[in-house]
Amino acid sequence: MPKSRRFFNAPRRRSKHELLLPALFIAPALLVLLALSIYPLIYSITISLQQETASGVKWGLGNFARLVSDNFFLTAMAHTFVYAAAALTCEFLLGLGLALLLNKQIRGRGLFRASLLVPMMLPTVVVGVVWRLMLNPNFGALNGTLKQFGINTESLTWTASPRLAMLSVIAVDVWQWTPFVFLVLLAGLQAIPQEPYEAALIDGSSRWQTFWHVTLPLLKPSILIVLLLRTMDLLRVFDQIFILTEGGPGFATETISLYIYRTAFRFFDFGYAAAMSFVLLALTNVISAIYIRFLQAKEAA
Amino acid sequence: MRLTLFLTLLLLLTASCTNQQSSGKQLTLAVVSGVEGDALKQAARDYESQTGTHINIAEFPYTNLFEKELIDLKARTGAYDLIMLDDPWFPRFASEQFLTELTPLLERRGQSGPDSDFVATSVALCRHPYQTGPLYALPYVGNSQLFFYRKDLFEKHSLKEPATWQDVLTAARTIQEKENGIYGYVMRAAQGNAAVADFMPIFWAFGGEMFDASGKPSVNSPEGIAALEFMLQLGKYSPPGYASFNADEVGAHLLQGTAAMSINWPAWISSFADATKSKVTGKMEFSTLPAAQRPGQAEIGNWLIAIPRDSQNADAAMDFLLWATSAEQMKRSAERGNPPTRQSLFRDAELVAKYPAYPAQLRSLESSRPRPRTPYWNEIENAFGIFLSKANSGELSPTEAMNQANAEIEKILQRTQATQ
Numbered sequence: 264m265p266k267s268r269r270f271f272n273a274p275r276r277r278s279k280h281e282l283l284l285p286a287l288f289i290a291p292a293l294l295v296l297l298a299l300s301i302y303p304l305i306y307s308i309t310i311s312l313q314q315e316t317a318s319g320v321k322w323g324l325g326n327f328a329r330l331v332s333d334n335f336f337l338t339a340m341a342h343t344f345v346y347a348a349a350a351l352t353c354e355f356l357l358g359l360g361l362a363l364l365l366n367k368q369i370r371g372r373g374l375f376r377a378s379l380l381v382p383m384m385l386p387t388v389v390v391g392v393v394w395r396l397m398l399n400p401n402f403g404a405l406n407g408t409l410k411q412f413g414i415n416t417e418s419l420t421w422t423a424s425p426r427l428a429m430l431s432v433i434a435v436d437v438w439q440w441t442p443f444v445f446l447v448l449l450a451g452l453q454a455i456p457q458e459p460y461e462a463a464l465i466d467g468s469s470r471w472q473t474f475w476h477v478t479l480p481l482l483k484p485s486i487l488i489v490l491l492l493r494t495m496d497l498l499r500v501f502d503q504i505f506i507l508t509e510g511g512p513g514f515a516t517e518t519i520s521l522y523i524y525r526t527a528f529r530f531f532d533f534g535y536a537a538a539m540s541f542v543l544l545a546l547t548n549v550i551s552a553i554y555i556r557f558l559q560a561k562e563a564a
Numbered sequence: 565m566r567l568t569l570f571l572t573l574l575l576l577l578t579a580s581c582t583n584q585q586s587s588g589k590q591l592t593l594a595v596v597s598g599v600e601g602d603a604l605k606q607a608a609r610d611y612e613s614q615t616g617t618h619i620n621i622a623e624f625p626y627t628n629l630f631e632k633e634l635i636d637l638k639a640r641t642g643a644y645d646l647i648m649l650d651d652p653w654f655p656r657f658a659s660e661q662f663l664t665e666l667t668p669l670l671e672r673r674g675q676s677g678p679d680s681d682f683v684a685t686s687v688a689l690c691r692h693p694y695q696t697g698p699l700y701a702l703p704y705v706g707n708s709q710l711f712f713y714r715k716d717l718f719e720k721h722s723l724k725e726p727a728t729w730q731d732v733l734t735a736a737r738t739i740q741e742k743e744n745g746i747y748g749y750v751m752r753a754a755q756g757n758a759a760v761a762d763f764m765p766i767f768w769a770f771g772g773e774m775f776d777a778s779g780k781p782s783v784n785s786p787e788g789i790a791a792l793e794f795m796l797q798l799g800k801y802s803p804p805g806y807a808s809f810n811a812d813e814v815g816a817h818l819l820q821g822t823a824a825m826s827i828n829w830p831a832w833i834s835s836f837a838d839a840t841k842s843k844v845t846g847k848m849e850f851s852t853l854p855a856a857q858r859p860g861q862a863e864i865g866n867w868l869i870a871i872p873r874d875s876q877n878a879d880a881a882m883d884f885l886l887w888a889t890s891a892e893q894m895k896r897s898a899e900r901g902n903p904p905t906r907q908s909l910f911r912d913a914e915l916v917a918k919y920p921a922y923p924a925q926l927r928s929l930e931s932s933r934p935r936p937r938t939p940y941w942n943e944i945e946n947a948f949g950i951f952l953s954k955a956n957s958g959e960l961s962p963t964e965a966m967n968q969a970n971a972e973i974e975k976i977l978q979r980t981q982a983t984q
Contacts, residue, residue: 334972420804531942
């Protein structure tokens with residue numbers, strides 16, 4: 264029976280195609296990834312190991328050794344962590360509170376939810392420019408409003424005093440990104456089924472106990488996602504600060520991304536900039552790993 | 565039939581001729597976007613129609629231009645035949661031997677050196693080492709700082725013209741006390757270029773030098789610290805928040821009439837004549853910079869044009885460069901809003917009628933000083949600017965700021981010397 268034999272042989276002949284065809288489908292994506300991610304990554308590793316000298320390129324860990332004694336780098340790193348920790352704490356607490364509030368049946372819930380999302384929808388550059396104008400000590404809306412209430416705004420130079428400048432840039436970040444935290448946590452809350460709450464009610468647990476023992480553990484996956492995403496974003500913050508203060512006054516709001524940018528594109532020291540980028544990458548990875556360990560371990564327990 | 569053949573041949577011949585002409589001469593020019601680059605772009609168009617040389621123009625915003633040029637020159641692509649460059653970039657480009665030496669090209673044209681009509685301080689910028697070395701560029705736009713002050717307020721309060729920084733301080737105090745809603749002075753002390761540009765004229769007048777005779781940084785000399793202390797005194801009469809001001813905020817205060825004095829660049833002058841932008845039309849006076857222990861000196865900021873070393877058309881590029889910087893063409897550039905670099909044009913009756921500040925601009929330019937000539941100026945200016953801004957925002961005392969700035973500059977020099 265030639266026909267059936269052919270039929271039985273068919274799968275073996277097709278198996279080659281079965282390997283080739285998917286490979287062909289994947290190839291373009293793989294090539295793009297190779298060209299746009301893998302190659303630049305390897306290239307940046309090689310330039311981070313190069314120091315330019317008049318007599319040619321010197322290979323070694325010189326760029327990394329320089330980090331330790333570079334006050335600007337260390338200060339920028341410290342600023343980045345202060346900024347990230349403060350903004351993350353505020354955004355998380357505010358976002359969680361708002362999500363809990365607007366998860367309840369209250370009047371005008373839809374309107375509140377929609378209007379809360381506006382800041383997040385704006386491009387960061389626009390946010391930066393708008394806030395820069397609002398915070399202007401002489402013509403800005405904020406000081407203008409405070410003056411109406413009879414407050415002396417002479418010393419409230421928001422982006423020009425070293426103490427207030429950091430506070431200002433953090434506040435702008437909180438204004439813009441709390442809605443994102445709120446949105447993710449609200450989605451998480453709505454995915455929690457009713458049964459555990461009913462069980463808690465029957466057991467007679469207080470509202471606080473219900474929150475602590477039911478809501479929070481069940482919300483943990485959403486919390487993990489939101490903390491991870493925000494931390495990564497905060498550690499590499501660039502655009503708002505660049506527009507609001509450009510790292511100033513002095514060095515007061517210079518974060519590591521700004522300093523990397525300056526080193527690469529103003530001083531043209533790509534090797535050193537690449538070395539700093541790798542340190543930032545390593546730190547971001549370590550922090551992410553800690554989150555995942557911490558939150559997943561608790562979930563398992 | 566014959567006629568058709570003849571016509572076809574003729575057509576082919578003319579076609580090949582024009583083809584040869586346009587493919588034979590082609591130049592690529594990198595310009596900055598804005599008024600300085602626009603004038604050169606228009607000049608390139610004129611040149612094209614006059615000579616048939618095709619000129620491609622690559623236009624970039626200020627910071628990108630530096631990146632593009634440096635990347636291109638480093639990679640030796642030969643993409644550009646002519647580049648516009650801001651004078652602080654010149655030491656870097658020249659010290660890495662990116663540029664074509666112009667004297668041989670001049671000699672081939674029967675000239676022994678650059679035209680003596682060019683302002684000496686402008687030509688000095690085009691030589692590496694500064695003032696004494698071989699010529700690698702020609703100056704195109706002759707900016708230097710000026711002192712802006714409200715003549716009407718000075719007359720009203722019978723104040724002495726601001727010849728010294730002490731006069732400036734007195735006038736600032738008087739105006740702020742007697743006028744409502746007008747700050748005596750406005751400066752910009754945002755970290756980086758802004759703070760350094762506004763400080764250097766004070767620093768120099770007080771006798772400060774960024775580097776001593778042996779090339780070591782010396783910003784924390786007693787003179788340097790005194791200059792910074794003076795800047796802070798003047799800052800008391802500047803609008804609050806000036807430690808984060810850039811050129812825009814300074815311009816806004818002056819145009820709105822809410823500040824009486826400032827150091828500024830000539831590019832702002834035309835705005836004061838424009839009643840749609842300015843509330844103080846006809847009230848602003850422009851002069852050279854005030855003196856202290858030493859005569860007042862402005863910071864020079866010229867746009868230069870150079871021919872990259874790897875240009876394949878250096879000779880044709882030189883023809884264009886000489887044409888564009890000729891007195892006749894530079895006058896057109898001046899009419900388009902760019903201060904010239906030729907003395908004859910600063911004294912040209914037509915131009916002076918159009919730009920009454922030209923005599924003051926020439927005096928300022930002739931007595932101006934360049935920013936320290938070092939290939940690492942960008943890094944040094946950044947570090948210095950950070951500490952100046954810190955002092956102005958009250959984070960550091962003048963002595964501390966200057967000591968730390970000095971240490972940082974020293975570190976940059978040591979590192980760059982070690983890798984050289």
